[in-house]
Every structure is written in C-alpha cells, then in structure tokens.
Amino acid sequence: MSAAVDLPVRRRTFGRWFADTGWRHLVGLVMVAFSLLPIVFVFSSSLNPQGTLTGSNALFSKIGIDSYVRILTDPKVPFPMWFANTLIIAGITAIATVFLGALAAYAFSRMRFTGRRFGLITIVVVQMFPQLLAVVAIFLLLSTIGDWFPALGLNTRLGLILVYLGGALGVNTYLMYGFFNTVPQSIDEAARIDGAGHARVFFTIILRLVAPILAVVALLSFIATVNEFVIASVVLIDTEQQTLAVGLTKLVSNPRYADWSAFSAGAVMSALPVVALFLFLQKYIVGGLTAGAVK
Amino acid sequence: MTDTQTADPASDARRTRRRRQAEQLAERASGGVRALVLKLLLLGIVDAIAVYAVLVLIGFEQWVVIGVIAVVTAIVNWVYFSRRALPAKYLTPGVVFLVLFQVFVLVYTGYVAFTNYGTGHNGSKEQAVASLMASALERVPDSPTYPVTVVQQGDELGLLVTTPEGDALVGTSERPLEPVDAEFDGDRAVSAPGWTSLQFAEVLQRQSEVSELAVPYSDDPNDGAIRTPDGSNGYRYTSSLEYDEAAGTLTDTESGKVYRDTGVGAFTADDGTQLLPGWQITVGFDNFVRAVTDQRLAGPLVYVTLWTFAFALISVASTFFLGLFLAIAFNNARMRGRQVYRVLMILPYAIPSFLSALVWAGMMNQSFGFLNEVIFGGASIPWLTDPVMAKISILIVNLWLGFPYMFLVCTGALQSIPDELQEAATMDGARPWAVFRLIKLPLLLVSVAPLLIASFAFNFNNFNVVYMLTDGGPRDSAAPIPVGYTDILISMVYKVAFTGQTRDYGLASAYSIIIFIVVAVISIIAFRRTKSLEELNG
Numbered sequence: 001m002s003a004a005v006d007l008p009v010r011r012r013t014f015g016r017w018f019a020d021t022g023w024r025h026l027v028g029l030v031m032v033a034f035s036l037l038p039i040v041f042v043f044s045s046s047l048n049p050q051g052t053l054t055g056s057n058a059l060f061s062k063i064g065i066d067s068y069v070r071i072l073t074d075p076k077v078p079f080p081m082w083f084a085n086t087l088i089i090a091g092i093t094a095i096a097t098v099f100l101g102a103l104a105a106y107a108f109s110r111m112r113f114t115g116r117r118f119g120l121i122t123i124v125v126v127q128m129f130p131q132l133l134a135v136v137a138i139f140l141l142l143s144t145i146g147d148w149f150p151a152l153g154l155n156t157r158l159g160l161i162l163v164y165l166g167g168a169l170g171v172n173t174y175l176m177y178g179f180f181n182t183v184p185q186s187i188d189e190a191a192r193i194d195g196a197g198h199a200r201v202f203f204t205i206i207l208r209l210v211a212p213i214l215a216v217v218a219l220l221s222f223i224a225t226v227n228e229f230v231i232a233s234v235v236l237i238d239t240e241q242q243t244l245a246v247g248l249t250k251l252v253s254n255p256r257y258a259d260w261s262a263f264s265a266g267a268v269m270s271a272l273p274v275v276a277l278f279l280f281l282q283k284y285i286v287g288g289l290t291a292g293a294v295k
Numbered sequence: 296m297t298d299t300q301t302a303d304p305a306s307d308a309r310r311t312r313r314r315r316q317a318e319q320l321a322e323r324a325s326g327g328v329r330a331l332v333l334k335l336l337l338l339g340i341v342d343a344i345a346v347y348a349v350l351v352l353i354g355f356e357q358w359v360v361i362g363v364i365a366v367v368t369a370i371v372n373w374v375y376f377s378r379r380a381l382p383a384k385y386l387t388p389g390v391v392f393l394v395l396f397q398v399f400v401l402v403y404t405g406y407v408a409f410t411n412y413g414t415g416h417n418g419s420k421e422q423a424v425a426s427l428m429a430s431a432l433e434r435v436p437d438s439p440t441y442p443v444t445v446v447q448q449g450d451e452l453g454l455l456v457t458t459p460e461g462d463a464l465v466g467t468s469e470r471p472l473e474p475v476d477a478e479f480d481g482d483r484a485v486s487a488p489g490w491t492s493l494q495f496a497e498v499l500q501r502q503s504e505v506s507e508l509a510v511p512y513s514d515d516p517n518d519g520a521i522r523t524p525d526g527s528n529g530y531r532y533t534s535s536l537e538y539d540e541a542a543g544t545l546t547d548t549e550s551g552k553v554y555r556d557t558g559v560g561a562f563t564a565d566d567g568t569q570l571l572p573g574w575q576i577t578v579g580f581d582n583f584v585r586a587v588t589d590q591r592l593a594g595p596l597v598y599v600t601l602w603t604f605a606f607a608l609i610s611v612a613s614t615f616f617l618g619l620f621l622a623i624a625f626n627n628a629r630m631r632g633r634q635v636y637r638v639l640m641i642l643p644y645a646i647p648s649f650l651s652a653l654v655w656a657g658m659m660n661q662s663f664g665f666l667n668e669v670i671f672g673g674a675s676i677p678w679l680t681d682p683v684m685a686k687i688s689i690l691i692v693n694l695w696l697g698f699p700y701m702f703l704v705c706t707g708a709l710q711s712i713p714d715e716l717q718e719a720a721t722m723d724g725a726r727p728w729a730v731f732r733l734i735k736l737p738l739l740l741v742s743v744a745p746l747l748i749a750s751f752a753f754n755f756n757n758f759n760v761v762y763m764l765t766d767g768g769p770r771d772s773a774a775p776i777p778v779g780y781t782d783i784l785i786s787m788v789y790k791v792a793f794t795g796q797t798r799d800y801g802l803a804s805a806y807s808i809i810i811f812i813v814v815a816v817i818s819i820i821a822f823r824r825t826k827s828l829e830e831l832n833g
Binding site: 020021023024025027028031032034035036037038039041042052053054056057059100101103104106107111113116119125126128129130131132133134135136137138139140141147148149162163164165166167168169173197198199200202223226227229230233234244245248249252253260263264267270271274275278279282 | 330348351352355357360381382384385386388389390392393395396397398399400401403404407412620621624625627629630631632636638639640641642643644645646647648649650651653654655656657658660663664665668669695699752756758759762763766785788789792793800803804807810811814815818
C-alpha cells in the first residue's frame with residue numbers, strides 16, 4: 001500500500017518530505033476522494049432540476065432548488081410526513097431508551113442484590129440477538145395486539161416505538177453502567193448523609209454528573225432508529241405512517257424510473273440533522289463506541 | 296451501599312439488618328409529598344391502563360392474556376409500594392419491555408418455526424371454513440327478493456333485511472342475521488335502533504363494499520347468506536360447498552367431491568387437491584427438514600450461509616486493515632491538516648447507512664450510473680446485476696461504510712499505547728516494522744479484539760447494505776422462494792416472510808432459528824476467548 005515506492009525522487013528535500021509526511025497526504029487525498037464521491041454526487045444531483053439518474057451525472061452542471069420543492073410538495077410522496085414520523089419515532093425512542101437504560105444502570109452500578117450478575121450477563125447475551133431476527137414474531141404479535149387494541153397494533157407509530165423499547169436494556173445500559181461506575185460513590189453517600197433518598201440522589205445528582213453519556217446514548221439510539229428498516233417496513237403499512245428509511249427506499253426501488261433528483265434532495269435533507277449532531281458530539285461518540293463495542 | 300467484607304457472618308447479618316433499618320428511616324424522612332403524589336399518579340395511570348386492557352380483553356375472552364396482565368400489574372404495584380425491593384424499582388420498567396419485545400418474540404419465533412403459518416394458513420379452522428364457504432357463494436335460482444337497507448354501526452357495514460313474511464332482521468358479515476325492532480316504510484324496514492341507515496348517495500359511494508357484503512343467514516354456514524347487488528334488493532346466496540361439522544368434511548355439491556381434514560392444515564380431497572385458505576397447525580420439524588432436504592431450498596440455503604460468513608469476515612477484515620493503515624498513516628504529529636482529513640473521512644460513518652447504500656445503488660446502475668458513465672468513461676460494468684460483481688460491489692460499499700469506524704477505533708487504540716515502549720524498542724535497535732509487528736500490533740489487537748467480534752456480529756445481520764444496494768439480487772430464478780445471489784441469511788428471512796406471492800412465516804422463522812444458533816455459537820466462543828464477562832464480578 002506504500003505509495004512512496006512508485007514516485008520518482010526528484011530532489012533530496014522533496015524525497016525526504018515525501019517519505020516522512022508527503023505520502024500520508026497522498027493517502028489522505030485518495031481516501032477523502034473515496035469518502036466524498038457519493039456525497040458530492042448526491043448533493044450535485046439534489047441541485048439538478050431535472051429528474052433522471054442520467055441527468056445527474058454531469059456534476060453541478062445545473063443548479064436549482066426545484067427538486068427540493070418537488071419532494072416537499074409532491075402529494076404522492078408525503079416526505080414531510082416521513083420526516084416528522086422519523087423525528088417522532090426516533091426522538092421518543094431515544095429519550096425513553098436513555099431513561100430506561102439509566103434507571104437500570106443506576107441499579108446495577110450502585111446496588112448489590114441477588115441476580116445482579118445474572119442481570120448483567122443477560123444484558124450482554126441478549127444484545128447478541130438483535131430484534132430484527134424476530135421480525136416475523138414481532139409482526140404476528142403486533143397484528144394480534146392490534147385486534148384487541150388498534151392503537152398499539154400494526155400500522156401505528158406507538159406500536160413501533162414500544163417494540164424498539166424492547167431493545168432499551170441492551171448495549172446502551174452496558175455503556176451507561178460503565179460510565180456510572182466512574183462517578184465516585186462518595187458523592188451519593190455524602191448526599192444520603194444529608195438526607196437525600198435514593199430517588200433524589202438519582203434524579204438530582206447522578207443524572208447530572210453522567211450527562212455526557214446520556215447524550216451519547218440518546219444520539220446512538222436516535223441514529224440506530226433512523227436507520228432501522230426491517231421492523232419499521234413490516235409494522236408501518238400506510239405510506240403516511242412510514243419513516244424516512246422505509247419511504248425513501250420504496251421511492252427509489254427502481255432507480256431507473258424514479259425521480260432521482262427529488263430522492264437526492266430528500267436524502268440530503270434527511271442526512272443533514274444526523275450528520276450535524278454526529279460531528280457536534282463526535283468526541284464523545286468515539287469514546288462511547290470504543291468502550292461499548294457498538295457496530 | 297458497598298459490600299463490606301467481614302469474616303463473621305453473624306455480625307455481618309446484624310449489620311445488614313441495622314443498615315436496612317437506617318436506610319428505611321432515611322427514605323421515609325427524605326420522601327417529599329410531591330414525590331409521593333407523583334408516584335401515586337404514575338402508578339394510577341399504569342393501573343388504569345391495566346384495568347382498561349382487562350375490560351377490553353374480557354370482550355375477546357382472552358383469559359391467559361388477562362391473567363398475565365393481572366400478575367404483572369400486581370408485581371409492579373408491589374415493587375413500588377414495598378420498601379424492600381429497591382433495585383427492582385429501577386429495573387422493572389426496562390425489564391417489562393425487554394421481556395415482551397425481545398425475549399418473548401425470540402421464543403415466539405421458535406414456536407412459529409414449528410408451524411405452517413403463512414399465506415393460506417393464517418387463522419383457525421373455523422375461519423377457514425367460513426372463508427371457503429363465503430368464496431363459493433352462488434345465488435339461489437328461485438330466491439325471493441328481500442328488501443334491504445344498508446346500515447352502519449361504527450365503521451362496520453350491515454344489512455337490515457325484511458323477510459317476505461314482514462320480519463326485520465339485521466346482521467353484518469361477522470354477525471349472522473337476528474331479529475330487530477325496526478321502523479318500516481311500507482313493506483321495507485328502513486331503520487333500526489343502534490344502527491345508522493346509509494343514504495342512497497353514500498351507498499353509491501361505497502358500492503364495491505356494499506356489493507361484496509355477505510351477511511350470514513344463520514349460525515349454520517350451510518344456510519348461506521344475503522347479498523345485495525344494488526343496495527336495495529337482497530337475494531339469498533348459498534355456498535356450493537357443504538360443511539358437515541360432525542364428520543369434519545366439506546363437500547362440493549356440484550362435483551360431489553369430498554374434502555377432508557387430513558391433518559395437513561387444509562381440506563384435502565382423496566386425489567390430493569387442497570382447498571385454500573387452510574388453517575394454522577404445528578408441523579414439527581417440517582420447516583427445518585424442508586429447508587435442508589428440498590433440493591430447490593437446500594441449494595440457496597447453502598450458498599446464502601456461505602456468503603453470509605464470507606461477507607461478514609471480509610467486511611471486518613477489509614474495514615479493519617484499511618482503518619488500521621489509515622490510523623498509522625495519520626498518527627504522525629508532524630503532519631499538518633490531520634483534523635481536516637479526519638473529519639472528511641468520518642463523514643461516511645455519520646450519514647445514515649440506508650441513504651448511503653441507496654445513493655451507491657444509483658451510482659452503480661449499469662446503464663445510467665455515475666460510475667459507469669463518468670468514472671469508467673461509458674463502460675458497461677454490471678456492478679449490481681452479475682452474481683460475482685454484485686458481491687464485490689457490496690463489499691466495496693460496506694468498506695466505504697465501515698472503514699471510518701475502524702479508523703477511529705484504531706487511532707484511539709494506537710494512541711493509548713505508551714510511547715516508552717516504542718522508544719525502548721528503538722533504543723534496542725528494532726526497526727520500525729519490527730516495532731509495529733512485534734509490539735504495537737499485539738497490544739492493539741488485545742484492545743480491539745472485542746470490537747472486531749462485535750463488528751462481525753453486526754455485519755452478520757447487516758440487512759441494510761444488502762437490501763438497499765442489490766435487494767439480494769440478481770435473483771436466483773431456480774429457487775421457489777424470492778432469494779438472490781447476494782442475500783445474507785437475515786435478508787432471506789425477510790424476503791421469505793414479507794415479499795413475493797406467498798408469505799411463509801414458518802420457513803422464515805426456521806431460517807431465523809438457524810441464525811440464532813450461529814450467533815449463539817459465535818458469542819460463546821467470543822466470550823470464552825475474551826473473558827469479557829469476568830470483569831462483571833466486581
């Protein structure tokens with residue numbers, strides 16, 4: 001992989017520069033080009049007023065916001081609904097996941113009880129079997145529940161959120177457990193001596209001290225939910241109920257005939273908030289990923 | 296609340312008891328009125344929902360489910376009112392969801408794998424009989440004309456029927472006709488209490504629903520049904536099938552053919568023809584046997600399994616080595632602009648992967664895609680349509696999606712290796728390559744090994760990249776299930792269960808069980824090797 005061999009050494013100074021850091025820039029440029037290729041392409045085609053895939057190949061040849069207007073207003077493609085659904089579903093799932101996970105992590109980190117070790121092992125083991133493996137059973141379960149309680153059954157966002165919360169006590173709890181352990185116990189002991197109960201210690205002291213990990217877990221859960229296709233596509237049937245992952249995938253299921261520019265505009269709008277959040281919290285996420293072995 | 300290690304168990308027990316008393320005193324002293332009100336309010340909501348659920352379920356006669364709800368609600372109330380179960384107060388909310396939507400559904404998948412659940416085998420035997428009889432309805436040649444009024448209750452359509460004798464009957468497709476006190480307009484019943492009569496315009500609007508409506512004449516399916524082609528005159532229809540409940544047979548009154556319940560989940564004639572829909576039964580290991588021994592299913596299962604392993608292994612290896620190489624290349628303090636490269640290179644990881652895969656799918660389109668048209672100057676490379684090329688394309692796209700993660704992880708791991716080690720080795724005369732291979736790489740592998748295993752497990756079920764990029768294709772036309780040459784196990788499960796003409800939940804669940812087993816074996820080996828569970832003892 002070393003590019004240093006291939007290039008002729010014209011001057012001694014250049015050669016030394018190249019052997020030291022120059023080849024690193026060459027590698028960097030190649031990798032940046034590889035990384036940005038689809039991003040530049042999708043951004044360019046989102047600005048292309050025409051619709052087709054072929055028309056998008058000449059990068060930045062035409063610039064306009066027609067396709068953004070098209071995807072936002074097309075009555076057959078309820079993109080704003082998809083966007084709202086995704087924000088609602090992923091947002092509620094993220095907040096509830098953080099809350100449920102933090103409760104459990106507090107118990108595991110601060111209390112000693114029978115079944116604690118078993119509980120922790122269960123969490124590690126269960127995360128090995130992601131929910132999408134049971135997609136058939138989830139579909140059948142929701143369809144049965146829907147016969148009794150239509151508000152929670154198939155084709156409801158609430159039902160999907162509840163399903164996602166089944167995965168709340170998983171890798172996230174483990175991540176938080178590790179972080180909770182780094183908060184010294186003497187802090188809660190001091191508070192208890194001052195007369196604070198366990199609930200007050202948890203809500204007013206611990207939760208504030210572990211805020212960074214809560215943000216990371218919320219974001220990881222948010223991104224995972226935005227990306228989730230299998231269960232969402234099975235549970236949400238009506239176009240109006242669907243998420244971005246399901247809707248946009250169906251939109252370009254045949255890229256040849258699809259309105260590629262409109263899809264690109266939708267993709268750019270969908271990716272922007274996630275990318276912004278990711279870059280904003282990058283430092284914490286990297287720490288969290290390394291600690292918790294996500295992805 | 297830390298454990299204190301003492302040699303004397305008796306004094307330890309006494310101390311525990313006293314500590315608990317002290318804690319209870321502290322709890323009581325610290326609990327504010329507002330917290331108590333909030334707790335009562337939340338528990339009240341939970342209990343109200345539970346009572347509502349039980350009332351609804353009584354209507355459906357679901358006694359087992361009612362029992363489960365009652366027990367769970369009782370436990371929840373006990374947990375939050377008791378002073379003892381402190382950890383449970385924090386664990387219960389998450390555990391309830393975990394048990395229902397993760398543990399239960401996994402177990403239920405196991406059950407479905409042993410049934411014939413799927414298209415044509417969806418419901419109970421009674422539902423199958425009703426549906427078969429309804430589909431064979433034919434108008435009785437000398438049927439009298441029944442004046443009808445289309446009525447509605449909730450969003451359920453029904454018919455208000457006047458018999459030739461002048462009695463009024465009402466019913467829906469679910470509920471057979473029963474007498475009702477109706478108001479008459481001439482010899483036609485026009486409205487009944489509890490039912491809304493549809494106006495003529497509304498009937499026209501819902502013409503197709505109205506004409507499909509068949510209201511059973513009585514509890515006995517052999518009595519047939521009333522249907523109305525025009526919304527005002529009804530006729531008697533009877534089924535050409537005759538159901539004999541005692542013998543459990545369906546007889547075709549025209550051909551005289553007798554269909555029996557032979558234990559295969561559908562009415563079957565002596566010559567083997569089946570009437571579908573059938574009903575759901577357990578079939579033992581049939582799905583597994585079929586998956587392995589049916590020639591047309593065994594072939595796809597083998598190549599899909601091999602490709603799943605190859606895909607996961609190559610993905611982990613390629614992303615790891617590229618990430619490691621980049622981490623080494625950019626782990627140089629003298630290099631300028633590292634931050635810029637870093638941010639630009641982790642962009643692929645920040646973008647939702649389903650979007651990236653869809654964009655790549657567009658770029659890899661054979662006739663119109665950016666790669667063929669622009670980068671390869673009008674070449675016609677079958678990126679996604681050739682069995683071998685499609686696999687390579689998936690690996691390329693997955694490399695694009697995954698290398699930033701490995702780059703971040705390896706950078707972190709490299710930076711955590713103390714510089715003294717390198718300095719000491721260099722002093723001893725080790726060349727840079729030897730320093731890397733003999734010192735840095737082993738240390739790095741120790742810290743990233745668990746992440747590599749996790750990455751393998753993730754890619755083993757990496758549905759999005761396969762489904763969005765190739766949809767598993769190109770399709771294997773020889774297989775009876777919708778499977779293609781780039782399908783991995785999980786995408787095959789999805790396609791067998793939810794796409795195509797027939798949905799086969801039983802077979803799909805059997806495939807899921809195969810994934811369970813593979814994942815379980817891998818995790819056991821992984822845990823043995825990394826001993827990652829040992830640290831949980833603390």
